Amino acid sequence: MDTYKLLITGGQPLKGDVEVSGGKNTSVAVIPAALICDEPCVIENMPDIEDVHVLRDILELLGARVSYDDALKRITIDPRGVNDCTVPYRQTRRMRASYYLLGALLARFGEANVGYPGGCAIGNRPFDQHIKGFRALGAEVTESNGMICAKGTMTGAAVYFDRPTVGGTINVMLAAVKAKGNTVLLNAAKEPHVVDLANFLNAMGGRIKGAGTDTIRIRGVESLHGGTYTVIPDQIETGTLMIAAAATRGDVTIHGCIPTHMESLTAKLLEMGVSVTDADDAIRVRPIGAHRAVNIKTQEYPGFPTDLQQPMSALLCMAQGNSLIYETIFESRFKHLSEMRRMGAHVQIMEQTALIEGVPELHGAPVTVTDLRAGAALVVAGLMATGTTEIYEPGLIERGYEHLEEKLRKLGAKIRREPV
Ligand code: EPU
Numbered sequence: 001m002d003t004y005k006l007l008i009t010g011g012q013p014l015k016g017d018v019e020v021s022g023g024k025n026t027s028v029a030v031i032p033a034a035l036i037c038d039e040p041c042v043i044e045n046m047p048d049i050e051d052v053h054v055l056r057d058i059l060e061l062l063g064a065r066v067s068y069d070d071a072l073k074r075i076t077i078d079p080r081g082v083n084d085c086t087v088p089y090r091q092t093r094r095m096r097a098s099y100y101l102l103g104a105l106l107a108r109f110g111e112a113n114v115g116y117p118g119g120c121a122i123g124n125r126p127f128d129q130h131i132k133g134f135r136a137l138g139a140e141v142t143e144s145n146g147m148i149c150a151k152g153t154m155t156g157a158a159v160y161f162d163r164p165t166v167g168g169t170i171n172v173m174l175a176a177v178k179a180k181g182n183t184v185l186l187n188a189a190k191e192p193h194v195v196d197l198a199n200f201l202n203a204m205g206g207r208i209k210g211a212g213t214d215t216i217r218i219r220g221v222e223s224l225h226g227g228t229y230t231v232i233p234d235q236i237e238t239g240t241l242m243i244a245a246a247a248t249r250g251d252v253t254i255h256g257c258i259p260t261h262m263e264s265l266t267a268k269l270l271e272m273g274v275s276v277t278d279a280d281d282a283i284r285v286r287p288i289g290a291h292r293a294v295n296i297k298t299q300e301y302p303g304f305p306t307d308l309q310q311p312m313s314a315l316l317c318m319a320q321g322n323s324l325i326y327e328t329i330f331e332s333r334f335k336h337l338s339e340m341r342r343m344g345a346h347v348q349i350m351e352q353t354a355l356i357e358g359v360p361e362l363h364g365a366p367v368t369v370t371d372l373r374a375g376a377a378l379v380v381a382g383l384m385a386t387g388t389t390e391i392y393e394p395g396l397i398e399r400g401y402e403h404l405e406e407k408l409r410k411l412g413a414k415i416r417r418e419p420v
C-alpha cells in the first residue's frame with residue numbers, strides 16, 4: 001500500500017517543452033546483458049525508475065559492483081566479481097524483466113536458477129517460448145518450488161517462436177550470444193528495444209544481424225568486452241506524453257525521442273484530429289478541432305503497442321463517437337477503464353474488446369492504479385476531467401516512468417501528492 005495518493009485537478013492545457021527519458025524496456029534488458037561481459041560497462045541515458053533500481057540490487061547480490069549516477073543518468077556495472085547464478089524469488093517477484101537473468105546467467109555460467117518473475121497483473125503471462133529457446137540451445141530446464149533452473153552448454157540452434165515475443169526474443173538472444181556456433185531466431189519480435197539490445201551486445205563484441213526483422217542471426221562469440229553504450233529513448237513515455245498533450249488540448253513538444261518509433265500512435269492521433277508534427281528528435285502535439293473516435297487494435301511492433309492502449313483508451317473516453325479497442329496481446333488490460341467508469345466514462349468491456357462511447361465531460365473521482373500503464377491512463381484521465389481526481393497506489397507508475405509528475409507539473413498540470 002502506497003503511503004501517498006496523487007491529486008490531479010484537470011482542465012489545464014499542457015504547454016511547453018519536455019525531455020523524454022531513456023527506455024525502460026530496453027534498460028531492463030541491457031542491465032542483465034552487462035553480466036555477460038568480461039569487463040565493466042557504462043550505460044548512459046539510464047532512467048531513474050524503480051525497475052532499474054531493483055535490477056541494480058539483484059546484480060549487487062550476485063557480486064557485481066554497480067553504481068548509478070542520477071544526475072548523469074549513467075549506470076556503471078563491473079560484472080567481474082559475479083560468482084553466483086541464483087536469484088531468489090524475493091528479488092525476482094519485484095519485476096517481470098527479472099527473467100532476463102536466466103538468459104544472461106546461462107550465457108555467463110551455463111547455469112541459472114531464477115525465481116518466477118513478478119510484474120504487472122495484466123493477464124496470464126507464460127514464458128514457455130523462453131524455455132523452448134533455452135532447451136533448443138542445449139539447456140536442461142526444470143521448474144520446482146517457484147524456481148526455474150536451467151543448465152547446459154549453449155550451442156547454436158534454430159528457434160521458431162510460436163508468436164512474436166519481446167521477452168522470449170531478448171532472453172534467447174542473451175543466451176545465444178556466446179553459444180558455440182550459429183543461432184537463428186525465427187518469427188522474432190521487432191520492437192525497438194530488441195534492436196537496442198542487439199546493438200548493445202554488438203557494441204561489446206557480439207555478432208548479431210537482423211534485429212528489427214523477424215529473423216535474427218547470431219554468430220556465437222568467445223567473449224564480450226566492456227564499453228560505453230547509450231540506450232534509446234522511451235517509446236512508451238513519449239507516447240504517454242503525446243496522449244497527455246492531446247487529452248488537455250495543449251501544445252507540447254517532446255524532445256529527445258525517435259519519431260519513427262511513434263508512427264502507429266501518430267497515425268491514430270492524426271485520425272482523431274490532433275496535429276502531430278516532428279522534426280529530427282522532437283514531436284509537437286497541438287489541437288486542431290474536436291477529437292473524433294477511432295478504433296484501435298493492439299499488435300506487435302510496428303503495430304499499435306499494447307502499452308499505449310491504456311492511456312490512448314483513456315483519451316478516447318472523451319472523443320466524439322464510439323471507439324472500439326481490441327487488445328490482442330494481454331487479456332487483462334482494461335482495468336483502468338473500469339476505474340474510469342467512476343469518473344463518468346461510458347465503457348462496455350467484453351473479454352478483450354472494449355467499446356467506448358465518448359462523453360463530453362469526465363469528472364474527478366477516487367480511482368486506484370492496478371498496473372503501470374493503467375496508472376498512466378488514470379493520470380491522463382485526471383488531466384482531462386473537471387474537478388479533482390484522487391489516484392491511489394500511484395507508486396506503480398514509478399516502476400516505469402521517470403519523474404512523470406514533475407514533468408507534467410512543469411508543463412502546467414495541477415498535480416500533487418498527499419499522504420494517505
Ligand atoms: N507469450 C507467450 N509465451 C511466452 C512469451 C509470451 O505465450 O513465452 C505471449 C504473451 O502472453 C503475450 C504475447 O506473447 O500474449 C507477447 O508477450 P511478450 O513476450 O512480447 O511480452 P513481455 O516480454 O512479457 C514486454 C514488455 C511489456 C509489453 C510487451 C508487449 C518488458 C519488460 N515488458 O513484455 O511491457 O507490454 O512486451 O510489447 O519489456 C510495460 O512496459 O508496461 C509492459 C507490460
